[in-house]
Amino acid sequence: MTEPGRPPTIRDVARVAEVSVATASRALGNYGRVSAETRARVLAATEQIGYRPNSLARSMITRRTNSIGVVCADIASPFFAGVVRGITDEAKRAGFDTLLVNTDEDVATEREAVALLMDKRVDGLIVSAADVREVEHLAGAQERGTPVVLIDRISSMLDADAVTVDDVAATEEAVRHLLGLGHRRIGVIAELRIEREADWANLLGPDLDRDRGELNASAARLLGYLRAHRAAGVPVDPSLVCRTGSYDVGGATEAARALLTRTNRPTALVTIDNVMTVGAFRAVRELDLDLPGDLSFVGFDNLDWTTLVRPALTLVEQPMHEIGEQAARRLVERISGDDQEPRRILLPTSFLVRGSTAAVES
């Protein structure tokens, strides 16, 4: 009935069922008007010749591709690798594939990636927005009916679900720990891409009670640093706050080196993501500083290596896998028609006290 070696097509189904191709399509796609008798005949024909509709054909009919697009900064970073693993696990459970694109925190690359994924007709997007103020392309995707869930960032300019950790509380707890140990000069090494200088002034100024709002993760983590100081009545020396301006190990090493070799150097150092942790720790090694004798050190992200160095690092742990899982779950709910108000899901971090922090020498 069909040529040997060639998989049967809808045309073969139609021929065997003695209906038109259009009718066979309608019967298999469950759309349009088809009599029960005809549908039964078409289904019998598919069984008889072993026809399996392909997913492209199904997608043309259902307008669903059962795939989600993930737009992240860099899959080679351990944080995003952990989050994407969580996304793929949850997406797979729900029957969705995952398309992956890296942006290296570049908005133009992100715009292009989103256009491409929209062209692929993904059913939804999970995005770590490179710039939380430049999100028109994400709003555009939403307008065309493609839901968006943000991870690791929140944008006040986008009406979208977001899954992050409680960044403010995370650093607040770390700095409170150091203040409790008597430290009064606490340096911080942050990527801190703050888009407008006014925001920076506000952060250091009277604006500590603001809602986290559109602050990106690194700025929100700085807010925690500032709030902990205020709560303890300890003034902040702005010269101890290093903004490297990029997610880059080399930049963090340089910033930490400058901070740790100046006169009146800090007695403690806090980092705000795993890239800054590696960079700052490299400077500690270069300068041959003893932890915690010469310096107390707080890292970020509980990666394997942080227990392999001596002493093991005190640090903030993010639930990377869970961030991904929750983002994928929320996205699948949206794809399935959930139209409630956007939610901001703030996952708690853990603070793990190990050997790299101690009471300040008096």
Place this chain on the structure above:
Amino acid sequence: MTEPGRPPTIRDVARVAEVSVATASRALGNYGRVSAETRARVLAATEQIGYRPNSLARSMITRRTNSIGVVCADIASPFFAGVVRGITDEAKRAGFDTLLVNTDEDVATEREAVALLMDKRVDGLIVSAADVREVEHLAGAQERGTPVVLIDRISSMLDADAVTVDDVAATEEAVRHLLGLGHRRIGVIAELRIEREADWANLLGPDLDRDRGELNASAARLLGYLRAHRAAGVPVDPSLVCRTGSYDVGGATEAARALLTRTNRPTALVTIDNVMTVGAFRAVRELDLDLPGDLSFVGFDNLDWTTLVRPALTLVEQPMHEIGEQAARRLVERISGDDQEPRRILLPTSFLVRGSTAAVES
């Protein structure tokens, strides 16, 4: 001409051009017979109403989706994260998307993943085969016209391109370094899933000159360990070769702990992937062994942390990003019609001598 707010469809094009939908499809898809005059009228209609064919529709016509499927063990592992970054970079340059699936080294999961990606009509597959002897599902994909490129593994049972490092030479160089330092009892911690005990016996027995053949990466790396011993005329004590049986930090820690606490313990330890390195190094820390005084240690994969521990680790470096790039490049060549004999691309590793290895105490 079209409803406001609704993107124009091929039906709108057909109506404006006054042709049938089938004719409009043929004209736009460049297939079948369409007169030059009709084609011009159809193209004019698309411009007039601003019609853009979507990628699903294009795919139905061209039978290409411009996407590749990547089936890897675990994206959260730094090795695969680095390789997948290389794949996505090269795929993007060539205009392909990347669909990502994890298998956790389970063949059943891999089979399911391949079926799903085939259903999605990916144009090709890059796979780190969970078991190089169970590859019928990959051969099946090839038979259906979907090229396959293996990474990190070679299968003699599959006629496919493969990109790996030169695993035998990698460990051979590491062990030669240790032998040159006077070590005679060199332990090795390997994942080493050898499918048949006979292979294991062959490896330890007369079969050292075999072609790498179907050996997986860990077995090939053990072959290098054995060859280095033979070249130096040093007998191998099989009880120093630990097979943990799984890619698992805990298992590696346990194996290393047992090896390092036995009587007549090795004076040097070699690991054969980054998971084994973390696990074995954890045991070194637990037992408070001094490197390189109590033990010389050789790691695998040049991850950031290996220079942050003291002493920094001597290790084998794999070009992770390049493995991914080369695999994607080869796959795109296949998709574009290259039908030459399958190639095995062996990339060289680097051996980095740092502080964790030294001459044996005499």
